[in-house]
Amino acid sequence: MGIYSIIMALADRKSSDVFNKNTGGSKDSKSIDTEKETEIRDAFNNGDHIADTGKLENLAPVLYAIQQLTEDIEELRRYITAEVGDGAQGPQGPAGAKGDTGNTGATGAAGATGARGPAGADGADGADGADGKDGADGTTPTMTSLSGSSLPTRRGASGTLWNNRGMVAIS
Numbered sequence: 513m514g515i516y517s518i519i520m521a522l523a524d525r526k527s528s529d530v531f532n533k534n535t536g537g538s539k540d541s542k543s544i545d546t547e548k549e550t551e552i553r554d555a556f557n558n559g560d561h562i563a564d565t566g567k568l569e570n571l572a573p574v575l576y577a578i579q580q581l582t583e584d585i586e587e588l589r590r591y592i593t594a595e596v597g598d599g600a601q602g603p604q605g606p607a608g609a610k611g612d613t614g615n616t617g618a619t620g621a622a623g624a625t626g627a628r629g630p631a632g633a634d635g636a637d638g639a640d641g642a643d644g645k646d647g648a649d650g651t652t653p654t655m656t657s658l659s660g661s662s663l664p665t666r667r668g669a670s671g672t673l674w675n676n677r678g679m680v681a682i683s
Contacts, residue, residue, distance in 0.1 A: 529542060530542070531543070531544045531549075531552075532544070533545070533546070533549065561575065640666065641665070641666055642666070643666050643667075643668070644664035644665060644666045644668070645664070661675070663675040663680065667681075667683040668683050669683060670683055671683060
């Protein structure tokens with residue numbers, strides 16, 4: 513039987529106040545002041561209702577009913593404390609099953625363009641060009657007239673001079 517069964521089983525309150533401390537416009541036939549309440553409490557605490565045999569005989573049935581109500585209330589308090597607890601949150605239960613994967617979210621904005629990366633490695637040498645025109649027969653330049661700018665830029669026949677990127681080379 514859970515707490516909800518107890519709560520659902522409780523009916524509307526049937527009893528009314530024996531007395532109240534209403535004042536002013538809300539004061540009624542059951543209203544008492546603080547002084548009268550103190551007098552009643554002191555008489556009860558002193559056991560006047562038990563010591564006075566005449567009062568005890570007249571009040572015995574009522575006192576018996578009030579005592580039973582008090583015991584019922586204490587039993588409810590014991591049950592709620594022991595079975596339901598003190599109202600503090602209990603331990604966390606085991607993890608439940610993993611839920612479905614949600615929809616993919618919207619694409620975020622593009623970030624700023626990053627800094628330029630380092631220079632790449634030098635590329636491979638290009639292919640050799642076409643052979644140049646053969647020079648005039650029988651003439652070999654002398655050292656005094658040797659200039660790389662007048663030499664062909666491609667290798668010629670074996671033993672001829674040519675301009676290899678500004679350096680004079682022999683084929």
